Amino acid sequence: SVSNAKMFERCQRQWFYKTKIANARAKDENRQHAYRLSKLQSISSWRGNVVDQVLSKEVIPAIERGWTVTLDRTIQLALTRFDRQLAIAREHRILDSNINPRDYGEDLAAFHCLEYENVLDELEINQARKEVVKAVKTFFEMEELITRLQTANRLITQRALTFSHTDVTVRAVPDVIAFFGEHPPAIIDWKVHAFGWRDAWLQLAVYAAALTKCKPHKDFPFSIAHYSKTDIELLEVQLLTGTVRTHELEEKHFANVDTYISRSAEGMELAIGQVNGKAWGLEPTLFPVTYYPAVCERCQFRSLCWEAGH
Known part of the structure; x- marks a missing residue:
């Protein structure tokens, strides 16, 4: 996934703990412990998840079924x-x-600040609550977007899509896939950033590639085989600023994506070497740590990393 690739770029040891050590089903206590630590979140990240959940579980399914969904009811649910x-x-x-x-x-829900600082900032909690309400209100103010969603034949939320790229499997989970009969599908990516400056083109490009390359799911309303990844409409929706960005990508952008995936996969493969599926047995100290103190401070695995020898 793009998130794992970016994590590998930031801190290889964090990536190792997250993708190789942490395992919910492992009998090994260290792997179980890492899995639990992996669930730690910042308050801002958590409040973004709350917004994602209420849209994915409540609002979008209601729109697809043609049910009436109101602002007040959605705020209450959120x-x-x-x-x-x-x-x-x-x-x-x-x-x-x-x-x-x-x-x-x-x-x-588990907070990073309670684990590592043993304190919860109530002002930050109150701000998060306000931003959840603001995000919901902003969505309902996007009348053009809602009308577009109402015309869709099918709306699919949080669906995992996988495709093969050289020797690796790429996994992508778009927030919403909208199918429109005779028109190309659209992919929507919700963002809940206070300043709305983050550009999501790379993530959306991977989503488009995944949709056109994956094996069609049984509930896809029609074949998308005749669509190119450049045909897919890509919408980045900033729910705190009210900004909707349409990303019109060309083949050169997807060529850059292919290069990014290949480079990331090669770096990860070189990092773990030939381990026959048992990368979790490697020593964490084999993986270099970030150069940036802020990344270290926010890391869920800080206690494990420092214990291993930062």
């Missing part, structure tokens, strides 16, 4: 979800061996 997950996060039992994180399902 804040109920917010408060429910906040209560779980406040307990901070993520490292408690007596509980199984998977039992919480999508309501699992």
Whole structure:
């Protein structure tokens, strides 16, 4: 995924803990511990997930079915979800061996600040609550986007798409895939950034490549084989600023994506070497750490990394 590739660029050791060590089903205690640490989030990242969930689980399915969905009702659903997950996060039992994180399902929430600073900034929590409400309101103000969604034949949310690229499998999970009968599909990527400056073209390009290269899923309403990845409409929707960016990509952009995937895959393969599927057995100290203190401070695996020898 793009997120894993970017993590590898930032800090190879963080990538190693996240993708090779952390495992929910492993019997090894260290791997279980790393899995639990991997669930730690910043408050801003968590509030973005709350918005993603209410749109994916409540709003978009209602639009697809032609049901009436109101702003007030959606805010109520979002804040109920917010408060429910906040209560779980406040307990901070993520490292408690007596509980199984998977039992919480999508309501699992665990804060990085409680694990490493033992403090929760209530002002930041209140700001997160306000931004959840603002994001929902902003969505309902996007009348043109909502009308477009209402005309779709099929709306699919948070669907994992995979395709092969040379010797690696690439996985992508678009927020929304919209199918429009005679017109090319559209992919929508929600963003909940306070300043709305992050450009998501690379991520959206990977989504388009995945949609056109993956094996069509059974609930796709029609074949997309005759569409090129440059045909896919790519929308980046900033839910705090109200900005909708349409990314019109050309073949040269996708050539850059292919290069990026190949370079990332090669770097990861060289980092772990020939281990016959047992990369988790490697020493963490074999993987270099970030040059940037801020990346280290935000890392979920800081305790493991420092214990191993930063």
